[in-house]
Amino acid sequence: MATKVVMEALSPTMEEGRLVKWLKNEGDAVKSGDVLAEVETDKAVMELVARGDGILKKRIGNEGDASPVGTLLAVIGAADENIDALIAGAGTSSPAPAEAAPGAAQEEGNAAPAPGSAPAPGSAPVPASQGAEAVQQPAAARTPAAPAMPQPPLPPSGSGFGAPGSSTPSAGAPPQDGKRSRSSPLARRLASERGIELSQIHGSGPGGRIVKKDVESAVVAPASAQRAAAQPKKAPRFITRDGDYQDIPNTQIRKTIARRLAESIGPVPTYYLTAEFDAGRAADMRAQLKELGDDYKVSFNDIVIKAVANALSEHPEVNAWWMGNHIRHFNRVHVAMAVAIPDGLITPVIFDADRKGLGEIAAEARDLAGKAKSRKLTPEQYTGSTFSVSNLGMLGIDEFTAIINPPEAGILAVGAVEPKPVVEDGAVVVRQRMRVTMSCDHRVIDGATGARFLQTVKRNFENPLLLVI
Amino acid sequence: MASFDVIFIGGGPAGYVGAIRAAQLGMTVAVIEREALGGTCVLWGCIPAKALLESASIAQKVKKAAEFGVNVGETSFDYGVAMKRSRAISTQNSKGVEFLFKKHKVTYIKGTAKLAGKNAVIVKGADGQEEQHDAKKGVIIATGSRVKGLPQAGLELNKTTVLSSDEVLVLQSAPKTMAIVGAGAVGCEFADVFNAFGTRVTLIDVAPGILPLEDSDCSAELTKAFKKRKIDVIAGAKIGKVKLGKDSVSMTIDVAGKSQTLEVEKVLVAAGRAPNIEEIGLKENGVQLTDRGFIKINDKMETSAKGIYAIGDVAGPPMLAHKGSREGVVVAELLAGKSGHLVNYANIPNATYCHPEVASVGLTEAQCKEKKLDYKVGKFPFSANGRARTSGETEGFVKIIRDSKYGEILGAHIIGSHATELLHEIVVARENEFTVEEIDLAVHAHPTLSEAVAEACLDSLGKVIHA
Numbered sequence: 001m002a003t004k005v006v007m008e009a010l011s012p013t014m015e016e017g018r019l020v021k022w023l024k025n026e027g028d029a030v031k032s033g034d035v036l037a038e039v040e041t042d043k044a045v046m047e048l049v050a051r052g053d054g055i056l057k058k059r060i061g062n063e064g065d066a067s068p069v070g071t072l073l074a075v076i077g078a079a080d081e082n083i084d085a086l087i088a089g090a091g092t093s094s095p096a097p098a099e100a101a102p103g104a105a106q107e108e109g110n111a112a113p114a115p116g117s118a119p120a121p122g123s124a125p126v127p128a129s130q131g132a133e134a135v136q137q138p139a140a141a142r143t144p145a146a147p148a149m150p151q152p153p154l155p156p157s158g159s160g161f162g163a164p165g166s167s168t169p170s171a172g173a174p175p176q177d178g179k180r181s182r183s184s185p186l187a188r189r190l191a192s193e194r195g196i197e198l199s200q201i202h203g204s205g206p207g208g209r210i211v212k213k214d215v216e217s218a219v220v221a222p223a224s225a226q227r228a229a230a231q232p233k234k235a236p237r238f239i240t241r242d243g244d245y246q247d248i249p250n251t252q253i254r255k256t257i258a259r260r261l262a263e264s265i266g267p268v269p270t271y272y273l274t275a276e277f278d279a280g281r282a283a284d285m286r287a288q289l290k291e292l293g294d295d296y297k298v299s300f301n302d303i304v305i306k307a308v309a310n311a312l313s314e315h316p317e318v319n320a321w322w323m324g325n326h327i328r329h330f331n332r333v334h335v336a337m338a339v340a341i342p343d344g345l346i347t348p349v350i351f352d353a354d355r356k357g358l359g360e361i362a363a364e365a366r367d368l369a370g371k372a373k374s375r376k377l378t379p380e381q382y383t384g385s386t387f388s389v390s391n392l393g394m395l396g397i398d399e400f401t402a403i404i405n406p407p408e409a410g411i412l413a414v415g416a417v418e419p420k421p422v423v424e425d426g427a428v429v430v431r432q433r434m435r436v437t438m439s440c441d442h443r444v445i446d447g448a449t450g451a452r453f454l455q456t457v458k459r460n461f462e463n464p465l466l467l468v469i
Numbered sequence: 470m471a472s473f474d475v476i477f478i479g480g481g482p483a484g485y486v487g488a489i490r491a492a493q494l495g496m497t498v499a500v501i502e503r504e505a506l507g508g509t510c511v512l513w514g515c516i517p518a519k520a521l522l523e524s525a526s527i528a529q530k531v532k533k534a535a536e537f538g539v540n541v542g543e544t545s546f547d548y549g550v551a552m553k554r555s556r557a558i559s560t561q562n563s564k565g566v567e568f569l570f571k572k573h574k575v576t577y578i579k580g581t582a583k584l585a586g587k588n589a590v591i592v593k594g595a596d597g598q599e600e601q602h603d604a605k606k607g608v609i610i611a612t613g614s615r616v617k618g619l620p621q622a623g624l625e626l627n628k629t630t631v632l633s634s635d636e637v638l639v640l641q642s643a644p645k646t647m648a649i650v651g652a653g654a655v656g657c658e659f660a661d662v663f664n665a666f667g668t669r670v671t672l673i674d675v676a677p678g679i680l681p682l683e684d685s686d687c688s689a690e691l692t693k694a695f696k697k698r699k700i701d702v703i704a705g706a707k708i709g710k711v712k713l714g715k716d717s718v719s720m721t722i723d724v725a726g727k728s729q730t731l732e733v734e735k736v737l738v739a740a741g742r743a744p745n746i747e748e749i750g751l752k753e754n755g756v757q758l759t760d761r762g763f764i765k766i767n768d769k770m771e772t773s774a775k776g777i778y779a780i781g782d783v784a785g786p787p788m789l790a791h792k793g794s795r796e797g798v799v800v801a802e803l804l805a806g807k808s809g810h811l812v813n814y815a816n817i818p819n820a821t822y823c824h825p826e827v828a829s830v831g832l833t834e835a836q837c838k839e840k841k842l843d844y845k846v847g848k849f850p851f852s853a854n855g856r857a858r859t860s861g862e863t864e865g866f867v868k869i870i871r872d873s874k875y876g877e878i879l880g881a882h883i884i885g886s887h888a889t890e891l892l893h894e895i896v897v898a899r900e901n902e903f904t905v906e907e908i909d910l911a912v913h914a915h916p917t918l919s920e921a922v923a924e925a926c927l928d929s930l931g932k933v934i935h936a
Contacts, residue, residue: 189876193874206810
C-alpha cells in the first residue's frame with residue numbers, strides 16, 4: 001500500500017510551504033518518522049517526515065517551489081508497486097484533506113498578511129479598506145489548541161415553534177466557518193430558544209454531537225461560575241485556580257458593546273492608554289546586577305515583561321482572549337514578546353512568566369530571541385500567549401502604538417528609557433523616564449479596567465523590588 | 470478447562486448477540502446454554518408466536534378473500550399444521566445462531582453454569598460431569614426469564630388444562646374454548662391466533678383495559694377490533710373461584726361487583742414471568758437482587774460483584790428481546806474498552822403482533838399528563854390512508870405526542886396493519902432528536918402506510934393534509 005507524502009500544515013497558520021531541500025533520494029528506503037525534506041513555513045524551517053514505510057518511489061515536489069498544504073510531494077511504496085495512478089491524480093494542487101492538517105486554520109482563506117504576529121509599529125489598526133479579508137484575524141491562528149473561529153449564532157427561529165409559516169431554521173444549516181459543530185435538531189431548537197450559543201456547549205452524543213441534555217446542563221453552568229466568584233479572594237499574586245482558564249459567558253451589555261464598537265472602528269475596537277513610567281529604580285537595579293557579571297544581566301524589556309506578567313496575574317480580566325461568543329480569562333500568564341527578524345517579526349512566548357524569576361525570564365528571552373532570528377522556533381514556542389509586549393526602545397522610539405494580536409485583548413508598546421525633565425515637589429528635575437502605550441480591545445477591557453491594570457504595571461516597574469519578592 | 474476473555478451464561482437474544490459482538494471486537498468468547506441457542510425468543514417466544522400469527526393473518530385474509538375477487542372455495546384451518554410450521558422455523562433460527570457462532574468463532578458449551586468467583590464458571594454437562602472455565606475479563610449473566618403462572622389466583626400451571634405459552638405453542642389442535650388470563654402482548658397475540666383458528670376466546674385482565682402498558686387510545690381501538698372478531702374482552706376483572714376439572718376449568722370472574730362464571734377447555738396464563746436467578750450461585754458470589762427479584766445492575770451492566778455483569782430479562786424489565794440484545798452489545802463494547810453508547814432505555818420500542826398490530830415508543834398521553842408536560846397530540850387514521858384502503862386494512866391510527874414548544878417527539882403510538890414496522894421511523898427520529906418537523910421535511914413515498922406517520926406529525930402542528 002503506497003503512502004502519499006503531502007505538504008503538511010506544520011504550523012497552525014500554514015497554508016502553503018516552500019520545499020527547501022529534499023533529504024532523501026528516489027529509491028531510498030524510508031521508515032515512518034524519517035525526515036524526508038525541509039519545508040519553510042510562514043514561521044520557520046521545519047522537517048517533513050515520512051508517514052509510512054517503504055521506498056521513496058517518486059519525488060514530485062521540486063526544491064524551491066511553494067505549494068499549498070495538501071499538495072502531493074512524493075510517494076512511498078513497495079519496491080515493485082505501481083504508483084502511476086497516484087501520481088496521475090496529483091494534478092495541480094489537491095486541497096488538504098482534513099486529516100492532513102489537523103487544527104489548521106484552513107477556513108481562513110487568504111488571511112491578512114502576518115496574522116497573529118503583527119505588533120507592527122504604526123498607529124492605525126487594520127485599515128478598513130482591507131475589508132472583509134482583514135476582518136477575521138484568525139483567532140485560532142496562533143494557538144493550535146484554541147477552538148477555531150466562534151460559531152455564528154443560530155439564525156432566529158421565527159415566531160416560535162410550529163407557528164404558521166415557521167419552517168425549521170434550515171434545520172441542519174452548518175455555520176459558514178467550515179468547522180461545523182454537530183448537534184441534534186432538538187438541541188439546536190432548545191439552544192436558540194434559550195439564547196445559548198452552541199459553540200459554548202460540549203457535546204456528549206455520538207461523535208461529540210450536541211444533544212438535548214448538553215443544552216439543558218449548559219443552562220446550569222453559569223450558576224456554578226457565580227458560586228466560584230463568591231469565594232473569598234485570595235492573595236492577589238500567584239493565584240491558583242483549577243484548570244487553565246475560565247470562560248465567561250457574554251452578558252447582553254457585553255454583546256452590545258462588542259457589536260457597536262466593532263461597527264465603529266473595525267474588527268478589533270482598539271483604544272490606547274499611554275503612561276510614563278519612572279525608570280530610575282529599574283535602571284539602578286540593572287546597573288547593580290550588571291556589576292555582578294554577565295550572568296545577572298537583565299534588560300529593561302525583561303523587567304517590563306516581569307512587571308506585566310505579575311500585573312496580569314492580579315488582573316485576570318486583562319489576561320484574556322476575545323472568543324467571539326465569550327471571553328476567556330486565563331489562569332496562567334503567558335507573555336509574548338515581539339522579536340524583529342530579517343523578513344518580518346515573530347512573537348515567542350514566555351510561558352508562566354508570572355511564576356518565573358527575573359533571571360529566568362532574561363535567560364529565556366535571550367534564548368527565544370536568538371532562535372527567532374535563526375528561524376528555529378517551533379510552533380509551540382510562538383503560540384498560546386495571553387498578552388504581548390512590543391519594545392522599540394532600543395531603536396530610539398520614544399512612544400508608539402502596537403497592534404493587538406487577536407484573540408488577545410491587549411498589547412503593551414514600550415518606548416525608550418530617556419532622561420526627561422519632571423516636576424518633583426515644585427522643582428524641575430531630570431529623571432529616567434519610559435513611555436508605554438497599551439492597546440486594549442474594548443470588547444474585553446473597558447477603559448477603567450485597562451487603566452487600573454496599567455497602574456499595577458507602573459507600580460511594579462517603578463518598584464522593581466516587588467518583582468523579586 | 471478452557472480459558473476465555475468473556476463467558477456469557479445463557480444463549481438467548483441478550484447472550485448470543487453480546488457474544489458475537491464481543492468476538493467481533495477480538496475477544497475469545499464462550500456461551501453456556503442448557504437448552505438450545507436462541508433462548509425464549511427463538512424457541513418459546515417471539516419467533517414461533519409470530520409464525521402462528523402469520524398463519525392467523527392468512528386465515529383472516531382468506532375469510533375476506535371473496536371481497537377481493539378471489540374465490541378460494543371451502544377452507545379449513547388446522548392449528549396442528551401451523552404449530553409444526555412454527556416449530557420448524559424456531560429450529561431453523563436456533564441452528565442459524567449456531568452457524569453464526571461458528572462464523573464468529575464463539576465457543577458454544579452445552580450445560581448448566583454456576584459462578585465460581587468473578588473470573589470462572591463451572592459447567593455441568595448433560596453427562597453430569599463438571600468442568601471449570603475461566604473468563605479473564607468477565608462473566609455475563611444472561612439467563613433470561615420463564616413463565617411462572619398465577620398460583621395465587623388458583624391457576625397453577627399443570628400442562629393439561631392450565632397452560633403457559635410454552636405449552637400452548639405445541640398444542641396439536643386449537644381448543645374449542647380458551648380463557649386467556651393477562652391481556653398484555655402475549656395474551657393479545659394468542660387471543661388473535663386462537664380466534665383465527667376457531668377457538669372461542671375470552672381475554673381477561675385485571676387492568677381497566679387490554680394492553681395496559683400502551684396508550685389508552687390504542688387499548689380502546691384494539692378492544693373494539695377484538696370485539697368485532699368475537700373475542701370476549703373482560704377488563705378490570707378479578708378471578709374468583711377456580712375449579713379444575715379433568716378436561717376443563719371453571720372460574721368465577723368479578724367485574725365491578727358483578728360475578729360471572731366461565732367454563733373453558735383450556736386456560737392460558739399469559740401474565741407473570743420470573744427471572745432465572747436460581748442455582749447460578751448469585752448470593753455466594755455477592756450478586757445482589759432488586760426488590761422485584763431481578764439482578765441489580767448499573768448503566769454499565771455491572772452487578773454488585775466486580776467482574777460479573779447481567780443483561781436481558783434477568784437484569785430487569787422491560788423483558789424484551791431487543792432490549793436484551795442491545796445490553797449485550799453495550800456490555801461487549803465496554804469490556805473491549807470502548808466507550809459504548811449506553812442503552813437508551815427511554816427509547817426502546819414496544820411491539821404487539823396481533824391484528825391490528827400495536828407499536829409504541831416513549832411516553833403515553835397519560836404519562837405526559839402525569840408529568841405535567843406541555844404537549845400536543847397529532848392523530849391520523851388509516852381509514853384516510855390510500856395504501857391502507859387498497860389492502861382493506863383501515864383499522865387503527867397513528868398518534869404522535871409532541872412537546873408544545875420544541876416539537877420533541879415525546880411518544881408515538883401506532884395501531885394498525887404493519888404498525889410494528891412503521892414505528893421505527895419514530896425510533897430513529899427520537900434517537901437522533903429529530904422533531905416532528907424533521908419527520909415532515911422527509912418526503913414520504915405515496916402511497917404508503919408511512920404517510921400516516923408524517924400526517925400525524927403534521928396534525929400535531931395543525932397542518933394535516935388528508936384529514
